[in-house]
Amino acid sequence: MDAEHASATRGPVAVPLSATVTTSSATMTASGAPTTASGATGEPGAVRATGAPRDGGLLDRFGRVATDLRVSVIDKCNLRCTYCMPADGMPWLPQTQLMSADEIRRIVRVAVQSLGAEELRITGGEPLVRKDLEVIIAGIREDNPDLPISMTTNAVGLDRRAQALKDAGLNRVNVSLDTLHPETFAELTRRPHLDKVLAGLQAARAAGLGPIKINAVLLRGINDTEVVPLVDWAVSNGFEMRFIEDMPLDGDRSWSATNVIPARDIRAAIEEAFTLTADPRGRGAAPAERWEVRRPGETALAGHVGIISSVTEPFCAACSRTRVTADGRIRSCLFSHEETDLLTALRDGADDEGLAQIWRDAMWAKPRAHGSDRVGLARADFVQPERTMSAIGG
Ligand code: SF4
Numbered sequence: 512m513d514a515e516h517a518s519a520t521r522g523p524v525a526v527p528l529s530a531t532v533t534t535s536s537a538t539m540t541a542s543g544a545p546t547t548a549s550g551a552t553g554e555p556g557a558v559r560a561t562g563a564p565r566d567g568g569l570l571d572r573f574g575r576v577a578t579d580l581r582v583s584v585i586d587k588c589n590l591r592c593t594y595c596m597p598a599d600g601m602p603w604l605p606q607t608q609l610m611s612a613d614e615i616r617r618i619v620r621v622a623v624q625s626l627g628a629e630e631l632r633i634t635g636g637e638p639l640v641r642k643d644l645e646v647i648i649a650g651i652r653e654d655n656p657d658l659p660i661s662m663t664t665n666a667v668g669l670d671r672r673a674q675a676l677k678d679a680g681l682n683r684v685n686v687s688l689d690t691l692h693p694e695t696f697a698e699l700t701r702r703p704h705l706d707k708v709l710a711g712l713q714a715a716r717a718a719g720l721g722p723i724k725i726n727a728v729l730l731r732g733i734n735d736t737e738v739v740p741l742v743d744w745a746v747s748n749g750f751e752m753r754f755i756e757d758m759p760l761d762g763d764r765s766w767s768a769t770n771v772i773p774a775r776d777i778r779a780a781i782e783e784a785f786t787l788t789a790d791p792r793g794r795g796a797a798p799a800e801r802w803e804v805r806r807p808g809e810t811a812l813a814g815h816v817g818i819i820s821s822v823t824e825p826f827c828a829a830c831s832r833t834r835v836t837a838d839g840r841i842r843s844c845l846f847s848h849e850e851t852d853l854l855t856a857l858r859d860g861a862d863d864e865g866l867a868q869i870w871r872d873a874m875w876a877k878p879r880a881h882g883s884d885r886v887g888l889a890r891a892d893f894v895q896p897e898r899t900m901s902a903i904g905g
Pocket of ligand 1: 826827828830831832843844845846878879880881882
């Protein structure tokens with residue numbers, strides 16, 4: 512956090528992080544509102560003993576407000592990407608622990624209508640593995656007619672469902688695709704499904720699920736020579752290419768900072784074949800730094816590229832994200848070591864305001880960056896969260 516950002520906060524709050532986290536319905540009142548650290552419920556509008564506000568949106572101790580909601584609808588996936596999951600032996604959530612379509616709908620409604628969430632990203636695992644995905648999206652759309660709804664997907668099977676998802680109310684998709692080579696795809700994802708991904712992308716475009724963004728994680732010695740071909744292919748097809756630095760959320764626990772392809776190297780590689788200009792729309796709270804792409808000697812815009820530099824150029828000071836896992840746990844940060852159980856409270860009968868207050872308390876305790884109050888994924892004392900990327904949702 513820089514000094515300028517820190518000065519915009521509500522002032523110092525001397526509360527140990529562990530004291531601000533509500534982890535079960537056992538601490539709730541009959542209305543579903545959790546008690547404060549002192550046991551009092553407090554009055555509406557008051558600041559709670561933990562420091563969390565009693566009304567309004569999802570403010571944290573560092574003055575950030577979370578408006579970007581990411582909800583995982585399932586932990587399972589039909590691929591096994593090496594940077595995300597082990598080859599096998601992944602324990603899936605039992606069906607009874609997964610949020611139902613109605614429960615997801617209710618949680619999104621609370622986030623949007625009580626807490627000011629401005630956009631929703633559906634994540635997984637792989638959301639398309641859920642057979643009732645169209646029902647989930649239609650319910651959310653019915654409650655929130657103007658909410659931008661996007662989905663991160665690997666697009667396997669999207670060719671058969673793109674139009675139905677669009678009709679249900681999905682606006683656009685981010686498709687994970689790390690390589691254009693079938694052999695590399697099979698090595699990276701442990702499944703030979705590149706043709707299915709490409710068919711899914713075509714269907715998404717035909718259904719109008721755009722603008723479509725392509726997410727690629729670059730891995731040293733595997734697909735790091737594909738930067739320029741991927742940008743060329745993406746802009747030629749009207750997609751926005753986004754490169755994501757490899758993060759320590761892998762199932763094999765084999766991530767190493769030395770293997771990360773840094774954002775500056777990715778930019779340099781692209782600039783060997785294209786002209787990059789900073790996107791005049793700026794970045795805001797978005798994780799990707801965006802660039803306009805032009806072909807050499809041409810003034811016409813060819814497309815856009817984004818680079819997400821979580822490791823080498825962290826952007827946590829402007830983070831606006833709040834996540835809910837497929838089993839209904841709030842994660843205030845992608846790398847959090849603590850979660851807040853929203854689903855048990857919902858199933859125990861909490862009302863909307865009770866759920867909203869649990870969420871406010873959880874987000875108040877959001878760590879400064881990377882799951883702790885110290886910044887940096889490559890630092891020696893960084894501890895990888897127990898859940899892998901697939902179990903958290905991107
Ligand atoms: S690491 Fe945590 S705080 Fe930083 S951008 Fe990601 S979710 Fe936000």
